[in-house]
Amino acid sequence: MIYFDNAATTYPKPEVVYQAVNKCMREYCANPGRSGHKLSMEAGRVVLEARELLAELFGTKRSDNIIFGLNATDALNTAIKGLSNKGDHIITTSMEHNSVLRPLKQLESQEIETTIVRCSETGELNLAELEANIKSNTKMIITTHASNVTGTLMPIKEIGEIARRRKLLYIIDTAQTAGTYKLNVSDINVDVLTFTGHKGLMGPQGVGGFYIREGVALRQMREGGTGSSSDSLIQPEILPDKFESGTPNTPGIAGLAAGLKFIKEIGIEQIRKHEEEITSYFLKQLSEIDDIMVYGPQNMLKQAPVVALNIKTKTSAEVSFILDNQFDIATRPGLHCAPLAHQTIGTKGQGAVRFSFGYFNTVDEIDEAIRALKAIAKEECF
Ligand SMILES: Cc1ncc(COP(=O)(O)O)c(C=O)c1O
Structure with a gap:
């Protein structure tokens, strides 16, 4: 997992x-x-x-x-x-x-x-x-x-x-x-x-x-x-x-x-550095995938290691379910107990799939997530 x-x-x-x-x-x-x-x-x-x-x-x-x-x-x-x-x-x-x-x-x-x-x-x-x-x-x-x-x-x-x-x-x-x-x-x-x-x-x-x-x-x-x-x-x-x-x-x-x-x-700086590195690596990979909409600043000077995204018009629940069920990747879909934030970024209806990183996550795990997201975007999963 x-x-x-x-x-x-x-x-x-x-x-x-x-x-x-x-x-x-x-x-x-x-x-x-x-x-x-x-x-x-x-x-x-x-x-x-x-x-x-x-x-x-x-x-x-x-x-x-x-x-x-x-x-x-x-x-x-x-x-x-x-x-x-x-x-x-x-x-x-x-x-x-x-x-x-x-x-x-x-x-x-x-x-x-x-x-x-x-x-x-x-x-x-x-x-x-x-x-x-x-x-x-x-x-x-x-x-x-x-x-x-x-x-x-x-x-x-x-x-x-x-x-x-x-x-x-x-x-x-x-x-x-x-x-x-x-x-x-x-x-x-x-x-x-x-x-x-x-x-x-x-x-x-x-x-x-x-x-x-x-x-x-x-x-x-x-x-x-x-x-x-x-x-x-x-x-x-x-x-x-x-x-x-x-x-x-x-x-x-x-x-x-x-x-x-x-x-x-x-050391807190070391923890943040690691989380920032994997988050910016993830953001960079995402920017190369068509059909993925990423929300938020997409800039590590302006954000914590949290990335919200959607794939085309798929519901966030569907994408998160496929990630869990077929790729063993745990994310959170929906409104994340912050309905006005979703209204602000324009995702009140669709929700968003949230990837949030921690000190123990690795670049290899990000690569797996990117492969999974590409497959979902290309409709290779159902
Ligand atoms: C920004 C923010 N504030 C408050 C909370 C509430 O934290 P807890 O569930 O530990 O009370 C959360 C939990 O996700 C949060 O993300």
Whole structure:
């Protein structure tokens, strides 16, 4: 099987990730931060290690400001809903995932206004248009760092500058870039940066979270046991406890810590270089095949390792099915939980076949995919 669905979840994981999850489950999977016995202390140590690795990855010394949750969706819901109040206006883009668009839609019923700035056909954002939509009641801007449909990168540094100048909050969704792109919160003006553990961070599913800038007044989504201030019925205000009620996914966090150590060892630049090389090789080969329509910038300076395409008028579901069934190549068809992105690039009806690359993909695998796509385009498969 050739796996090109890394934008959904990276697979395979580094061997050390499997080992770390197994070791946690077998040797110390007690409740972290609750009891004082050795196993609980070891579980707590590993959770702290993962928090510190994430703080280092995101360029902050404040590991307490790294909050663990379920995934990016959970983190985005907390950030979006916990920062908005009746009468606020929020700006986002047409390239967002439903984990941004659906919470915003839901907030409209609570008299919170939203503006979705339409991006170009390649998914690129016009900064002047973004700024022109700021109003007196605008509270925040939310953007992805890279589209999960076309890979198009958003100019997060420039958006952060606009937010700083106009005194707005800025939330960045790094689901498609954390672990592959350098994200330094002291260089980017960001208030909440959300991440998910199972994509570029190479961890297991079921763990994600966010970085929150010190002093940002974010409401928690739930209250409960934190292992701290247990004499009080009031949710503690200290971080990360304020947002981390209930027993965490310790095996998931242990796997994530191993993924983060792997990334540190290989080097984020090296990982990106490899993914960029195979993506540009794929794009170059595609440009030589008639009848294939490729979406997005088709330029590695402007996109993450994600390529969306269609073959003639075939539905994306049909092409993806043939790739899986006849060539053992895993891709994702359809709308990728980002309907407005498809409206933006003109594929709302057909969807698109998404190839998304990871650190373990090779040039030989790309060659196989190109052979398969040529055969499908020439109707040699059915
Ligand atoms: C850009 C983007 N944001 C958010 C998410 C949601 O991530 P998760 O499913 O881990 O919550 C995804 C998942 O594909 C994504 O691609």
